[in-house]
Amino acid sequence: MLAYLIRRLFAAAVMLLVIILVVFSIFFLVPKWAGVDVATSFVGKQADPAAVQAVREKLGLSDPIYSQVWEFFKGIFAGRTYAAGGDVTRCAAPCFGYSFRSEQAVWPVLTDRFPVTLGLALGAAVLWLVFGVAAGVLSALKRGSLWDRGAMVVALGGVSLPIYFTGLLSLAIFSYGLKWIDAQYVPIGQSFTGWIGGMILPWITLAFLYAAMYARITRATMLEILGEDYIRTARAKGLREQTVIGKHAMRSTMTPILTMLGMDLGALIGGAILTETTFSLPGLGQKVLDAIKNQDLPFILGVTLITSLAVLIANLVVDILYAVIDPRVRLT
Amino acid sequence: MTTQRTSGRRKQAMAAAAVVAALLTTAACGGGNSGDSKNGAAGFDAANNKVAQASAAKKGGTLKFGAAQDADSWDTTRGYYGFMWDFARYYSRQLVTDKTEPGKAGAQLTPDLATGLAKVSDGGKTYTYTLRDGVSWEDGKPITSKDVKYGIERVWAQDVLSGGPTYLKDVLDPDGKYQGPYKDTSADHLGLKAIDTPDDKTVVFHLPKANSDFEEMLSLVSASPVRQDMDTKSKYGLHPFSSGPYKFQSYNPGKDLTLVRNTNWKQASDPIRKAYPDQISIKFFSNANDLDQRLIAGDYDLDLNQTGMSPQGRTTALKEHKGNLDNPVSGYIRYAVFPQTVKPFDNIHCRNAVIYGADHVSLQTARGGPVAGGDIGTNMLPPSVAGGEGQKYDPFGLAGANKNGNVAKAKEELKACGQPNGFSTTIAVRNNKPVEVATAESLQASLKKIGVNAQIDQFDGSQTTGIIGSPANVQKKGYGIIIMGWGPDFPSVQGFGLPLWDSKYILPSGNNNYAMIKDTAIDGLFDQYVNSLDDSKKTEIATQINHKVMEGGYYLPFVFERFINWRSDRLSNVYTSDAYSGMYDFVNLGLKSTK
Numbered sequence: 001m002l003a004y005l006i007r008r009l010f011a012a013a014v015m016l017l018v019i020i021l022v023v024f025s026i027f028f029l030v031p032k033w034a035g036v037d038v039a040t041s042f043v044g045k046q047a048d049p050a051a052v053q054a055v056r057e058k059l060g061l062s063d064p065i066y067s068q069v070w071e072f073f074k075g076i077f078a079g080r081t082y083a084a085g086g087d088v089t090r091c092a093a094p095c096f097g098y099s100f101r102s103e104q105a106v107w108p109v110l111t112d113r114f115p116v117t118l119g120l121a122l123g124a125a126v127l128w129l130v131f132g133v134a135a136g137v138l139s140a141l142k143r144g145s146l147w148d149r150g151a152m153v154v155a156l157g158g159v160s161l162p163i164y165f166t167g168l169l170s171l172a173i174f175s176y177g178l179k180w181i182d183a184q185y186v187p188i189g190q191s192f193t194g195w196i197g198g199m200i201l202p203w204i205t206l207a208f209l210y211a212a213m214y215a216r217i218t219r220a221t222m223l224e225i226l227g228e229d230y231i232r233t234a235r236a237k238g239l240r241e242q243t244v245i246g247k248h249a250m251r252s253t254m255t256p257i258l259t260m261l262g263m264d265l266g267a268l269i270g271g272a273i274l275t276e277t278t279f280s281l282p283g284l285g286q287k288v289l290d291a292i293k294n295q296d297l298p299f300i301l302g303v304t305l306i307t308s309l310a311v312l313i314a315n316l317v318v319d320i321l322y323a324v325i326d327p328r329v330r331l332t
Numbered sequence: 333m334t335t336q337r338t339s340g341r342r343k344q345a346m347a348a349a350a351v352v353a354a355l356l357t358t359a360a361c362g363g364g365n366s367g368d369s370k371n372g373a374a375g376f377d378a379a380n381n382k383v384a385q386a387s388a389a390k391k392g393g394t395l396k397f398g399a400a401q402d403a404d405s406w407d408t409t410r411g412y413y414g415f416m417w418d419f420a421r422y423y424s425r426q427l428v429t430d431k432t433e434p435g436k437a438g439a440q441l442t443p444d445l446a447t448g449l450a451k452v453s454d455g456g457k458t459y460t461y462t463l464r465d466g467v468s469w470e471d472g473k474p475i476t477s478k479d480v481k482y483g484i485e486r487v488w489a490q491d492v493l494s495g496g497p498t499y500l501k502d503v504l505d506p507d508g509k510y511q512g513p514y515k516d517t518s519a520d521h522l523g524l525k526a527i528d529t530p531d532d533k534t535v536v537f538h539l540p541k542a543n544s545d546f547e548e549m550l551s552l553v554s555a556s557p558v559r560q561d562m563d564t565k566s567k568y569g570l571h572p573f574s575s576g577p578y579k580f581q582s583y584n585p586g587k588d589l590t591l592v593r594n595t596n597w598k599q600a601s602d603p604i605r606k607a608y609p610d611q612i613s614i615k616f617f618s619n620a621n622d623l624d625q626r627l628i629a630g631d632y633d634l635d636l637n638q639t640g641m642s643p644q645g646r647t648t649a650l651k652e653h654k655g656n657l658d659n660p661v662s663g664y665i666r667y668a669v670f671p672q673t674v675k676p677f678d679n680i681h682c683r684n685a686v687i688y689g690a691d692h693v694s695l696q697t698a699r700g701g702p703v704a705g706g707d708i709g710t711n712m713l714p715p716s717v718a719g720g721e722g723q724k725y726d727p728f729g730l731a732g733a734n735k736n737g738n739v740a741k742a743k744e745e746l747k748a749c750g751q752p753n754g755f756s757t758t759i760a761v762r763n764n765k766p767v768e769v770a771t772a773e774s775l776q777a778s779l780k781k782i783g784v785n786a787q788i789d790q791f792d793g794s795q796t797t798g799i800i801g802s803p804a805n806v807q808k809k810g811y812g813i814i815i816m817g818w819g820p821d822f823p824s825v826q827g828f829g830l831p832l833w834d835s836k837y838i839l840p841s842g843n844n845n846y847a848m849i850k851d852t853a854i855d856g857l858f859d860q861y862v863n864s865l866d867d868s869k870k871t872e873i874a875t876q877i878n879h880k881v882m883e884g885g886y887y888l889p890f891v892f893e894r895f896i897n898w899r900s901d902r903l904s905n906v907y908t909s910d911a912y913s914g915m916y917d918f919v920n921l922g923l924k925s926t927k
Contacts, residue, residue, distance in 0.1 A: 031795070040798035040841060051494030052841065085491030086514030087565040102585045103405075103567050112584075168621070176625045184631075280617040282587045289618065290586055293764060295795060 008319070012312040019308045020301075024069055027297045028061070038297070054084040055100060072097065096305065097298030099291075106302035110284060114306075116185070117283035120275065121268035123199055124206035125261065132211035133257060136218025140226065141245070151215060158212025167205045167278035174201060185281050202279045206272060210264060214257065221253045228252075254325055262318030263311065270307020372901040372924070373655035379899060379906040379916065380658040381435035388904035389922025395609040398627060399636035400620040402586050407569030408556040409486040410495040414819065415638050417553050418912045421605070421919040422591055422612060423574040424556040427461050427480065427535065428547055430911035432604055432920050438909030439716070439823040441551055444604055445475060445575075446535075449547065456542030456865050459550075463533045466601035470574040470594045475557050477529035478522060483558035485524050488512035492566050497821055499549040503539060514565065521560065543862045544870060548822040577607035589614040608905070608922030621645055624898070628653060633900040633923075638915035640895030646704055649898060657896050663716045663913030664819040664893040665709050666699055666768075668775060669846045670886055673803060674757070674812045681749035683885035686813065687728050689742035689782035690775055692735045695890045698770040704896055705767075708735060709889030712832075712881050716910040717823050718867075719874025722892065727882050730889070742782040754783020757812030760800055762793030768815045771890055775813070786813065801842045814846050817893070819913050825874035826861060833881055834858050847886035854880050 031038050039055040056062050059082075060071055071080065075095035082089040082098055091098045097106040135155070139148040175183040183201045186194030225231060226249060234244045269284075276285035284303055291299035374384035403416040408424045411417065421429065429444040431437055443449055445467050450459040467475040486493055487501045489512035501508075504526035513521040522529070528536040539546060549555065562573035571580050577599075578591035591612040599607070614636055617623040624645025626632050635641070641649060649657055670677040670686065677683055692708050699705030710726035713719060723731050734741070746752055761772040769790060776786045789809065791799045800806055800814050820828035831837045835850040854877060861873045881887065899906050899916065904924045909917040 051490040054491035087492040277618040
């Protein structure tokens, strides 16, 4: 188990390194090849040559790409100092870059926004797991019934409707129209009920999409498993239906669900861009969209790395959980 | 119990269905009020170039701004967004500033920190100011002439404090001899020769060459005082040190900003600012439509960005809350420009062919129509700028006989250009401006009728400076038509047109003279303008420059932009000002109720 973990962590580190190299190339080399000076995107409309040169110096944009990558790595462990024109900016470790647009180090901003995104992802995940899996199981057990057909039509709707539509519609109905929910984000430390009030619509909107997918997957998997020999044997042994479904069928059904959950949560933790933008939630997704609009490369790079890290960790956790759910799986 | 619950759910479902139905059918409904308000709003256009509810302002309360975009920087040296300049008067003062009056009067200068407007001597090359008594920083220390000088010197530190306007640097030190306060080796870091501070109350500017708009440049927030011991250099924008009636309490970039009263500011020292609210807050939204709905719901008082409501919010507001809206001219002109370095736009007749061939009504519609887009643009000087003639000057008949395009005239011009069957070209448009993309498509469609085949290239809008700001790149990419917009930095032909039309402003990078205009007559008129101290003469020259630009056929103006802005029922003393391109003048906004 320990050897497995070490091997996986090493693989994750290598993967992160590759991601950093690819992202660096996309952000810093591709514009260069296209003849665009990245430094000019950091200055205003009266671009003074001194300003452009200072940005180049501060960000080390004239250095070879390997040197830039090395400085970035070094900064994560030892911090970085950016100096130009008599101004010195210290970015303390772990320094994942510094934005000269907003004059902020990337890491503190991301850690400040991370709880919003985490709260959104986890809250929505609870909802979609409860409702999605339950709907899928019930549909499988009542195959062909009105419930099954109804649930799958709703699921189809959930999968088909984009978040910006369901999000805006839910805001229009429940917040602007009926005024049942204020739907404005309030930090949890400020007011717990306010936080719930601000998060409930984003949770439901996000969960509606994912619950639909999970319901369809759960139904298909459950139907397949209910036809397996060991389920027939369990029933033949006279086990109660609740035990057959709850203990035997569900356990196998959970394996693909868990795989999906790992990937979905990992991706969402990197920022649920559409949901956060629609509901103006100050999370990572909102920040990365803002960074993309402003070509704020250090933030785009930072969020990309966090997303990659979250996906890698989530997958590792899922792989470990396989062994817990399915006794046939051994981590070696 | 069960029955009641079911019944309750049914009612809720019916209510929800009714709301959805109402939302979906709103667009089909006509009517709406004509401007009168049942809720205390002042009426449609009530604050457009006039003051609405002036007497209702009370001291106290929190003025709530919402915004879809944060400032480029709140550092007075670095900010360039129009709304930032407007907002910065809450926490910064200048020697002179714009009058707190509506419309054109608001664009006139009035003393702020100074006791009066400049004493101009030496043929317009020396400007002298004396500071008022009682002017102080947020810690109570007096604002001195040295603070004013240091604040202005910061403009020279472009390597650290990039982003803001550099007019003062260009006028006071055209040869770039001074290196800025951070590289200044003198003991007090006040080595700029062009500014003298003989005592703590006197500031004297020595211009190497007269510039009649110099005082306008001093009214920009980039001329605000900054105290040396409070200068955090590149981080100053995160918490500027206040010289105005409000100071920063907290600022989380992209999330929120709160100003509270600066208790050391003295009303007696400030003839401009009334400082009605106790607190001023900004909440940043990522969904512009959400912001508009919150404005309509009364959660916020006005939009900080002042660039008009989103299409959805605008539709609802125009139908149901017209009395809360104003429809000012923004001061911006939206246009297409023809770089002469890209063939066949080196030929004036080919340029004229595109101007005549375009369907101007269709372009106006693409911009949002006459209310949300603006009046058809007929020339290149905004009506709010001295010398601007609005639609009265229409040399191509764009708002008259040729408003739907004149195919016959366009084909004549094509013949004269040696391209009787038309030609192919590329329209460059920013990909992050949907309305500009719509105008590019409209132009593309109308040009087809005259045989001009235009491909649209949507370039990365955040890289504008590097992509269309590089003449070499424009030529390489074959951008024959560039879609852009421009507004005045200060309301004069110099503040609007100098970087666009003067050949000295053609730069290898960060160029704004996209048309590559090298006309000695235009350059000469600008020289005359900056040397003239006579306002009527300046206005006359501004008109002449505009005529020369139009005669050159370098531009196809689309609209004199208008927008629809929201003001809440709570607001008082509201008016739009030409100093801020038709935005509300923020600094003296008040609340009718302090609750």
